[in-house]
Amino acid sequence: MIHANLIIIGAGPGGYETAISAAKKGLQVILIEAQKTGGTCLNEGCIPTKCLHKNAEFLLELGYADKLGVTVSASHPDIHQVMNRKNEIVSTLSQGVKTLINIPGLNLVRGKAYFVDKHVVGIENTTEQYTAENIIIAIGSITRILQIKGIDLPGVLTSTSILNIDYIPQSLCVIGGGVIGLEFASIFSALGSHVTVIEFCKEILPNLDSEIAKRLRMTLKQRGINVITQAGVTSLSQEEGGLSVSYECKGKTLQCLAQNVLCAIGRQANVKALNLSDIGIEYNEKGITVDEHLQTNVKGVFAIGDINGKCQLAHAAVAQGTVVLDYLLNQKTTVHLDLMPSVVFTIPEVASIGMSEDLCKKNNLSYNIHKSFYRANGKALAMNATDGIVKIISDSATGKILGCHMYGAHASDIIQEIVSLMYFSGTINDLRSIIHSHPTLSETILEAVK
Numbered sequence: 001m002i003h004a005n006l007i008i009i010g011a012g013p014g015g016y017e018t019a020i021s022a023a024k025k026g027l028q029v030i031l032i033e034a035q036k037t038g039g040t041c042l043n044e045g046c047i048p049t050k051c052l053h054k055n056a057e058f059l060l061e062l063g064y065a066d067k068l069g070v071t072v073s074a075s076h077p078d079i080h081q082v083m084n085r086k087n088e089i090v091s092t093l094s095q096g097v098k099t100l101i102n103i104p105g106l107n108l109v110r111g112k113a114y115f116v117d118k119h120v121v122g123i124e125n126t127t128e129q130y131t132a133e134n135i136i137i138a139i140g141s142i143t144r145i146l147q148i149k150g151i152d153l154p155g156v157l158t159s160t161s162i163l164n165i166d167y168i169p170q171s172l173c174v175i176g177g178g179v180i181g182l183e184f185a186s187i188f189s190a191l192g193s194h195v196t197v198i199e200f201c202k203e204i205l206p207n208l209d210s211e212i213a214k215r216l217r218m219t220l221k222q223r224g225i226n227v228i229t230q231a232g233v234t235s236l237s238q239e240e241g242g243l244s245v246s247y248e249c250k251g252k253t254l255q256c257l258a259q260n261v262l263c264a265i266g267r268q269a270n271v272k273a274l275n276l277s278d279i280g281i282e283y284n285e286k287g288i289t290v291d292e293h294l295q296t297n298v299k300g301v302f303a304i305g306d307i308n309g310k311c312q313l314a315h316a317a318v319a320q321g322t323v324v325l326d327y328l329l330n331q332k333t334t335v336h337l338d339l340m341p342s343v344v345f346t347i348p349e350v351a352s353i354g355m356s357e358d359l360c361k362k363n364n365l366s367y368n369i370h371k372s373f374y375r376a377n378g379k380a381l382a383m384n385a386t387d388g389i390v391k392i393i394s395d396s397a398t399g400k401i402l403g404c405h406m407y408g409a410h411a412s413d414i415i416q417e418i419v420s421l422m423y424f425s426g427t428i429n430d431l432r433s434i435i436h437s438h439p440t441l442s443e444t445i446l447e448a449v450k
Contacts, residue, residue, distance in 0.1 A: 001129045004028040006328070007121050009113045009274070010138035012039020014305035014317025016101055018136060022325055023105035030130045031101065032121065034112040038097045040140055041314040044160045047093060049183055051086040052163075053345045056190030060223075060347060064384055077191050079168050086163070115279045118298050134300045134328055137288065138317065139274065141267040141306035146175060150236030155243050157262045159184070165260075169193045173245045173258035175233050177204035179344050181264035182220070186347040189225050196226040196256050198233055198247055205344065209356035209405035212391060216350060216407050219387055223347070228256075236261060269309045292334065293327045294320050311337050341419045343412040348388055351415035354403030354422055357393055366396040370428065372447035374408045378439040385409035390444045392418070392428075399427035410441050417445055 006022050008015045011033035019031040036043045055077065062075040101108055109130070111123035120131045143158045145151060157165070159180050168191050174181045177199030189195040197204070197220075204220075204227060205213045217227050231249035238244075245256040269287035282289040282297045287309025294302045302324045305317030319335045326333045344350040360367045374380040374388030388408015394401050404418040421431060428449050436446045 001120070001131055002030070004030045004107070004130060004132045005134070006030070007032065007130055007132040007135045008138055009121065009135065010039065010140060010305075010307075011037040011097075011101070011108070012138060012140050012305065012317065013041050013314040014321045015039070015136070015138035016097060017318045018138070018304070018321030018325055019106055020100055020103065021322070022328075023103055025325070025329065027105065027328075029106045030109055030121075030132065031106060032109045032111065032113045032123070032130075034110075036094065037101065037108070038094050039314075042093055042097065043090060044163060046314055048086050048090055048163050049187070050345060051089050052082065052187045053183065053347070055082050055085070056187040057347055059190045067384060077168065079166060079191070082191075083164070083166070114275050118279045119300060134302070136321070136324055137274065137296075137301065137303040137307055138305050138321070139270050139307050140317075141312060142270045142273075143263075144266045144268045146233065146263050146265050148233060148235050150238075150243075151263065153236055153238055153243060155238075155260050156236065157260055159262070159264055162262055169258070169260040171242065171258040172196075172260050172262060173198065173243070173256045174262045174264055175245070176264035176266065177201070177227065177229065178264065178266055179205070180266065181262070182344060182346045184262055184264060185220070185225050186223075186345075189220075189223060190347065194258075195224075196258065197228065198231050198245065198256065199227070199229045200232050202230055204229065205350065207342075207356075208344075208350065208352055209391060209403075210358050212350065212352070212389065212405045212407055215389060216346065216348075219348065219407075220346070267306065267312055269307050271307070293332070294324050294335075295327075311340055313340060313342065316340050336423070339419070339422050341415055343415070345412070346407075348385070348408045349411040350405075350407040351411040352403070352405040353415060353419050354401070355393060356403060356405060357391075360393060360402065365402070367402060368394050368396050368428075370394065370448040372444045374441075374444060376447065377441060377444050379441050379443070380409065382439070383409060388444070390414075390448045392431075392445075392448050394428045399429055401426055401428065401431070406444075408441075408444070414442055414445060417442060 005027040007030045008019050009032050019029045022029045065072045113121050116122045122129045171194040174185050174197045177197050185195045185197050203213045231247045233247045235246045242259045243261050271283045288303040290308045304320035306312045323335045341353045370392040372390045375386040380386050390406040393403040436443045
């Protein structure tokens with residue numbers, strides 16, 4: 001049996017980043033991974049989808065090349081080249097992770113972990129066992145599958161399998177208008193598919209500010225994406241023309257016929273991947289139960305990232321790992337999940353942080369709204385990217401920034417200024433005092449509060 005100071009199960013962003021930091025601070029670390037280092041984010045999520053997003057964005061830009069004085073005779077995407085580029089980037093980054101974790105004090109173990117005891121971890125199909133005073137569970141999440149008739153038919157895709165598709169579907173029905181569904185809807189619409197999105201809730205991206213979500217939905221419709229809300233999918237069936245998706249909407253039973261169907265109703269904590277009950281760890285379908293230090297009910301065993309169900313974002317997992325490591329080193333810190341930036345890579349992008357106007361109303365807060373539009377921004381006009389809005393919410397008494405929601409070109413980058421301000425309880429006056437370079441898209445932030 002090999003002893004270490006810290007065992008981390010799962011080498012996704014939260015796992016490997018925490019392992020590197022721990023090793024650099026002098027801890028002996030065992031990092032266990034059953035599949036590929038980098039986790040879902042690098043191999044089957046964030047990175048590959050962003051690669052496809054760029055291909056899609058470029059194709060849309062070619063559509064207005066004539067406005068920029070450029071004549072393009074034809075622009076037909078080659079799906080094999082598209083996927084090859086994606087695979088090359090993933091491979092490059094994967095190799096980078098392997099290099100990063102190849103440091104003194106960090107031992108990477110390949111295999112599927114299981115608990116032998118509360119502080120002893122074994123590797124399936126081997127005699128290997130490892131023990132440590134502290135263990136971090138960072139095994140992430142898995143694709144949530146809609147439990148309906150026909151979900152296992154040929155042609156039904158998941159967010160994982162669609163990343164390896166070798167053709168562009170003539171038509172694609174996306175079940176789910178959340179982050180995953182809308183990103184793939186934007187991508188495949190730009191690649192040439194006729195896309196329909198069916199969302200159960202009243203609005204797409206239910207956790208986003210409803211005004212921004214509505215404006216984005218209208219933009220997607222203008223791009224040719226058919227978005228159906230307040231509709232529940234009941235079954236799938238194989239028809240002569242493809243897959244028929246039956247759904248209930250406003251008291252009617254309707255069908256959507258498509259070559260392929262993408263089930264994109266989100267992800268769920270991967271709680272079944274470990275024998276948690278054997279050592280008494282408490283969990284439910286949402287994830288492992290943890291306290292403010294991310295510690296489970298078993299002392300010395302922690303859970304970070306998607307597995308605890310608190311926030312399914314890679315950067316949230318990394319932040320939580322930092323909190324656990326600080327706790328182990330007697331430097332208690334907290335992770336501000338209420339100040340966690342979120343980005344959706346639709347076309348155009350969506351970004352948000354903090355409270356929405358809907359939430360402010362629900363909590364009976366007194367607030368002010370500050371807006372600006374991309375169409376009034378010089379850089380956006382020069383880029384031919386005038387579709388976008390910035391919406392900042394502040395406390396009406398103190399001016400403290402409560403939230404920011406936006407969509408438009410490079411929203412994922414622009415939001416970071418507000419993230420920094422909110423982390424230090426910044427106000428509208430603080431934002432007004434910051435000098436912004438001209439002409440830049442970041443000026444949309446300043447224009448909103450003038």
